Amino acid sequence: MVRTPPSSISSPAPAPAPAPATASRSLAPLVLRPPPRWHRAAELVIRALALSAIAAIVLILFFVAKESLPLFTDSEVRKEVTPSQMWLAQQWPGYDEPDHIWQPVSDVPKYGLWALLVGTLKVTLVSLLFSVPLGVGAALYVSQYAPPRVREVVKPAIELLAGIPSVVLGFFALMVMATFVQDAFGLESRLNAVVSGLALSIAVIPVVFTISEEAFGAVPRSYVEASTALGAARWQTTLRVIVPAASPGIAAAVALGLGRAIGETMIVLMASGNAAILSASLTDSVRTLSATIAAELAEVVFGGAHYTVLFFLGSLLFLTTFVINLLGDWAIHSMKVKLGVAA
Amino acid sequence: MTASTTAPSDPRRPKLTVKDLSVFYGGKKALGPVSMDVREKQVTALIGPSGCGKSTFLRSLNRMNELIPGCVVTGDVLLEAKPIYGHGIDAVAVRRRIGMVFQRSNPFPKSIFDNVAYGLRIGGISGASDIAQRVERALRQAALWDEVRDRLSESALRLSGGQQQRLCIARALAVEPDVVLMDEPASALDPIATAHIEELIHELCKSYTVVIVTHNMQQAARVADYTAFFYMGELIEYDRTDVLFTKPGNPRTEDYITGRFG
Amino acid sequence: MNPFARAFRNRAGDLALATATGAATLLILGILAVILVDVIMNGAPRLSWTFLSSAPTHGMTQGGIFPAIFGTVALVLLMTVAVVPVGVATAIYLNEYASPHGRLTRAVRVAVNNLAGVPSIVFGLFGLGFFVQFVGTGIDRAFMGGQKAFGQPALIWAALTMAVLTMPVVIVVTEEALRSVPRELREASAALGATRFQTVVNVVVPQAAPGILTGTILAVSRGAGEVAPILFVGAAYFLPHLPSHLYDQFMHLGYHVYVLSTQSPDVDATKPLLYATVVVLLTLTFLLNAAAIVVRSRMRRRFAQAAA
Numbered sequence: 001m002v003r004t005p006p007s008s009i010s011s012p013a014p015a016p017a018p019a020p021a022t023a024s025r026s027l028a029p030l031v032l033r034p035p036p037r038w039h040r041a042a043e044l045v046i047r048a049l050a051l052s053a054i055a056a057i058v059l060i061l062f063f064v065a066k067e068s069l070p071l072f073t074d075s076e077v078r079k080e081v082t083p084s085q086m087w088l089a090q091q092w093p094g095y096d097e098p099d100h101i102w103q104p105v106s107d108v109p110k111y112g113l114w115a116l117l118v119g120t121l122k123v124t125l126v127s128l129l130f131s132v133p134l135g136v137g138a139a140l141y142v143s144q145y146a147p148p149r150v151r152e153v154v155k156p157a158i159e160l161l162a163g164i165p166s167v168v169l170g171f172f173a174l175m176v177m178a179t180f181v182q183d184a185f186g187l188e189s190r191l192n193a194v195v196s197g198l199a200l201s202i203a204v205i206p207v208v209f210t211i212s213e214e215a216f217g218a219v220p221r222s223y224v225e226a227s228t229a230l231g232a233a234r235w236q237t238t239l240r241v242i243v244p245a246a247s248p249g250i251a252a253a254v255a256l257g258l259g260r261a262i263g264e265t266m267i268v269l270m271a272s273g274n275a276a277i278l279s280a281s282l283t284d285s286v287r288t289l290s291a292t293i294a295a296e297l298a299e300v301v302f303g304g305a306h307y308t309v310l311f312f313l314g315s316l317l318f319l320t321t322f323v324i325n326l327l328g329d330w331a332i333h334s335m336k337v338k339l340g341v342a343a
Numbered sequence: 344m345t346a347s348t349t350a351p352s353d354p355r356r357p358k359l360t361v362k363d364l365s366v367f368y369g370g371k372k373a374l375g376p377v378s379m380d381v382r383e384k385q386v387t388a389l390i391g392p393s394g395c396g397k398s399t400f401l402r403s404l405n406r407m408n409e410l411i412p413g414c415v416v417t418g419d420v421l422l423e424a425k426p427i428y429g430h431g432i433d434a435v436a437v438r439r440r441i442g443m444v445f446q447r448s449n450p451f452p453k454s455i456f457d458n459v460a461y462g463l464r465i466g467g468i469s470g471a472s473d474i475a476q477r478v479e480r481a482l483r484q485a486a487l488w489d490e491v492r493d494r495l496s497e498s499a500l501r502l503s504g505g506q507q508q509r510l511c512i513a514r515a516l517a518v519e520p521d522v523v524l525m526d527e528p529a530s531a532l533d534p535i536a537t538a539h540i541e542e543l544i545h546e547l548c549k550s551y552t553v554v555i556v557t558h559n560m561q562q563a564a565r566v567a568d569y570t571a572f573f574y575m576g577e578l579i580e581y582d583r584t585d586v587l588f589t590k591p592g593n594p595r596t597e598d599y600i601t602g603r604f605g
Numbered sequence: 606m607n608p609f610a611r612a613f614r615n616r617a618g619d620l621a622l623a624t625a626t627g628a629a630t631l632l633i634l635g636i637l638a639v640i641l642v643d644v645i646m647n648g649a650p651r652l653s654w655t656f657l658s659s660a661p662t663h664g665m666t667q668g669g670i671f672p673a674i675f676g677t678v679a680l681v682l683l684m685t686v687a688v689v690p691v692g693v694a695t696a697i698y699l700n701e702y703a704s705p706h707g708r709l710t711r712a713v714r715v716a717v718n719n720l721a722g723v724p725s726i727v728f729g730l731f732g733l734g735f736f737v738q739f740v741g742t743g744i745d746r747a748f749m750g751g752q753k754a755f756g757q758p759a760l761i762w763a764a765l766t767m768a769v770l771t772m773p774v775v776i777v778v779t780e781e782a783l784r785s786v787p788r789e790l791r792e793a794s795a796a797l798g799a800t801r802f803q804t805v806v807n808v809v810v811p812q813a814a815p816g817i818l819t820g821t822i823l824a825v826s827r828g829a830g831e832v833a834p835i836l837f838v839g840a841a842y843f844l845p846h847l848p849s850h851l852y853d854q855f856m857h858l859g860y861h862v863y864v865l866s867t868q869s870p871d872v873d874a875t876k877p878l879l880y881a882t883v884v885v886l887l888t889l890t891f892l893l894n895a896a897a898i899v900v901r902s903r904m905r906r907r908f909a910q911a912a913a
Contacts (some may be wrong), residue, residue, distance in 0.1 A: 263724025
């Protein structure tokens, strides 16, 4: 039995009283009223609320940038640190050579950015290294090889995976994965770029999978049929026709996965070791931009140099993910155009 | 080019007067200019091959064309000598006086009762017994009352195709429009349901002015008092049905009704 | 190449590709399974009604996590009240009122897309910089006579921050639901003399209600799980009382997991409580996601039925 949704304008008693047969002739003339005045007001409210998304993004941009401005304008802050000091190696007292060091909480506060950037890069690289092949591979399997029943299990499973809060993934990395990796490879630091990168890839896989799967699914059947008719084996068609046709979508998937990885905070906060070490080794502890903000913001003096720098890091993060997401969205859009789905 | 566009010998006054109506979609002219009168309490049929503009014309009679982005209408339509287009004239008010039934029945996913009562409630009618009486009258007028009187609270989607279409007619009649527009109302129905609809139209024109678009010439011959033949966005001929079908004034009309093109 | 060799190469190639991609899929599922098994096995033993209903004691090694559950629920409730009307209204505007290629429409869509991509920690900065520092101190100065009430981390600011974070989810899912309402129903309503607003309220929104519900559930699920935005906007590790005012701080399941994992003095002693908390958090988010999936598939089935 089909259940009907409750009608929002029906009177509370929907069951009509049986009217006498003669009533149909003696009805008063029908006078319909125009819609009540408040409808127009409600429409204005809807239009106003629709601006909220624009307002939100503008406010975020404005307030995060505003709190990072003192880095460029405030003399007190600039006594402690300037943007150029963050990018270039500085000669610190007690060190032989100029070095990039991030050590804001110390007698001589140091704000060398590179350690953080490299840390972010390492973790992101590791996560993409794992999540892209796995995500794209699984998407290929689900769209080309999996029988329908398997598909019905895999897709909800990946949705469940996507639903795991990042703090839980960080917890799992910290408690279980770190020990496992350390025992398996005999590493010095338990928490490092590899562990946090692996955990991060778990969060990124659903993003890569979903978009890639959509991309594979959107490849027109006619391409596949043409290839098969020319005598290509299934694997040849897949690799030479389907994957290239879906490549803008895959690029978008990678871009959005990258954006997700760079912006992720809790996993790296819990599993990366939080040591701002500038090194090429993946097995050293690292500090990422996002984790730095999360770890240090609680202790800063409002309006001080450290506070300002952290907001500056936030602006950097925002801009980076903004650009990456823009590229990813553009790639998705051009994929849709190429396949004739959108104008 | 156009043969008679008004039937001078008929004393009944025009309900709708169309004056130089043209419709443009995205800059391209789809219809017009068309001028004609629609007689009160008569059935006027609009016939012509696919794409001739008859549905576009129908939809411009109750300003439904405006829902399509990029649509521009020039000229005017007068309901009892009052224009329905123009600044300051509310399309909503127009549509309450000129109702429409669509080609494919589109009942709301609500109960049968709520479907018919929809137009009334939208129009601010609130008394439960008042609404109930009007719903019954509309369903009777649509020849559906006996079939649904015991299940008014059931979902309208459980009705058969023909019943759903009659429900849509009842829904349109409930607000007591002056004119009922029907866009190929029976084309999606089987012959028996179609016969019901045609019978219904006969009854309806005693109280309402009906304009019906049909691609079925025989249906026009059966049902309509007046018929207008459209071709390639122009009104070619408009006359009493018997005249149009037996002694068409325009060769193109003759070609169409003799099946030389479809 | 002779036909046999080619056929063999083809079969081998197909097998290899299918196996490789299938292995990738299996690995992913395996990871999910490992996480679930580990968490459940270590956390389930500690679960009990008392655990869910009492406060933590003895330095977080005993007792329960009721305050964290309460705080999470309070946060999510406030967030929902804020985000659903705004998100649904935005989606209604985009789908029912806006001209499809108008400048405002495109601006709103760009804004929504970007909002979806903002890192969660930046939301935390926003919550701190805008809500706490700007709005909060403003309110304190205007209404509280300079007393510090709203100008500090608080439940209301955390809820509003989360509302901004989850707004894209609500908007996108609601728009999808609105789009799925067939055009014919809108036409029928217009032909009966309804204004666009009347059509939206009486026909479109009731039909799209399951989709709107899905969006709300998904937003709630994210709201319950995200921690970075509320790190300095209201979450606290241990509070003697439950939050009773909008300007109070609150305990939170996810935040609790974070602090217990990283700052607990005795990891082994708190481990059982920690695992059990994770189980509760995971169960909560999973149930919500599952509910959303169910509502969504029911809606698809109902739509297919109506169209038939």
